[in-house]
C-alpha cells in the first residue's frame with residue numbers, strides 16, 4: 515500500500531466521473547509532475563479500460579495504486595473545505611449525514627500533461643488551448659467521427675441543441691482538404707481571444723501537418739464505428755430499440771466510450787540539431803514538424819478518459835438521440851447549421 519500525505523496534494527480538476535489531484539510536495543521526487551486520479555462517488559463507469567492495439571501507443575503510462583484509508587479520509591476532509599461543490603451525501607447513518615467524495619480505495623497515478631502550461635483559453639465545446647513559455651497544449655474531444663448521411667452531424671446538432679457555440683466540426687478532420695481550414699479557425703479564435711501565445715504564427719501549419727501525418731483521427735474513426743457500419747442510422751436502430759441495460763452489447767459500450775475520449779496534443783519547439791537527431795527514430799504518438807526548414811516542432815499525442823462506460827447510461831443515450839431527432843436539427847438548414855463534411859479520405 516502506498517502512503518501519501520494529504521497535505522502534499524491539491525485539487526487540480528474534476529469531471530463527472532473523476533477528481534484529479536496534483537502533487538505539490540517535495541518528499542518524493544518520483545511524484546513531481548504527477549497527478550492522482552480518484553473516482554468520485556456516483557461514478558458509474560467501470561474499472562475496466564478500452565483495450566486496443568491500434569491505440570495503445572497513445573495511452574498514458576499510468577499506474578493503479580492502493581491508497582490508505584487515512585490518506586483518503588484526510589484528503590476528503592481537505593477537499594470538503596476547499597471544494598465543497600464536489601461533496602455528495604454518500605449515505606445516512608441515523609441522524610448523521612456522511613459526506614464523501616471518493617468511491618474507491620485505489621487511484622491512478624499518471625503524468626500531468628499540463629505541467630508546463632499555466633494559461634487556458636476555452637475555444638468552444640470540448641476544445642481548449644493551454645499554453646506556457648515553452649509548450650502549447652491542444653485539448654479536444656474528437657466525438658462522433660462517422661460517415662455522415664444526414665445534412666448536419668451529431669456533434670453540431672447537439673452543440674446547437676445545448677446552445678453552445680460551434681467553432682469547428684470534428685468531421686472536417688476526416689477529409690484532408692478540410693483540415694487546413696479547421697486549423698485556421700482555431701488560430702483565428704485564439705487571435706480574437708487576445709492572449710499572447712507562443713508559436714501562434716506557426717500553429718496553423720503545425721496542426722494541419724499533424725492531422726495529415728498522424729493516424730490518430732483515422733484510428734478513432736475506425737474504432738468508433740467498428741460494429742455499426744459507420745452510419746448514424748444503424749446506431750439509431752440499435753440504441754432506440756434497447757429496453758434494458760442487460761441488452762446493451764459490449765460493442766456499443768466500447769463505441770460510446772471511444773466517442774468520449776479526450777485527446778491532448780503537447781506541442782513544443784525543437785532546435786534544428788535535436789530535430790535532425792530524432793527525426794528518424796520518433797515513435798507513433800509523436801510527430802515531428804518542420805516549417806519552411808526553419809522552425810521545428812514535436813507534437814506528442816495522448817488519449818485519456820478510456821474507462822468503459824456503464825450500460826446503465828443507455829437510457830441517457832436513447833433520450834439524447836430521440837431529442838435530437840425530434841428537434842429536426844439533423845436535417846435543418848436553419849440556426850447557422852451549414853451542413854457538415856461527408857468525405858472520409860484520411861484512412
Ligand SMILES: [Zn+2]
Pocket residue numbers: 666667668669670671683684685854855
Ligand atoms: Zn458537424
